[in-house]
Amino acid sequence: MISAGRNSQNVDAKSCFAVIFSATAIVNGMSVVTRNVADYQGTGVALIDPWVS
Numbered sequence: 537m538i539s540a541g542r543n544s545q546n547v548d549a550k551s552c553f554a555v556i557f558s559a560t561a562i563v564n565g566m567s568v569v570t571r572n573v574a575d576y577q578g579t580g581v582a583l584i585d586p587w588v589s
Contacts (some may be wrong), residue, residue, distance in 0.1 A: 551575055 554572075558579035561568050567582040576583050 555579060557581075 553558050555576035557568055558576055558581040561581045562572075562579075567584050568576055569584045569586055570576065571585055571587055573583050
């Protein structure tokens, strides 16, 4: 995911942060709690959307 971003001219800063947050959560055995699950899809992190029951 990061290497694909390096080759792109239009790198989305939000997506870069999502990758960093995802990697940090995975390494520490944590989940990411966010309403914005679209940016985290495909990162492999466990997601929790607090607005979905």
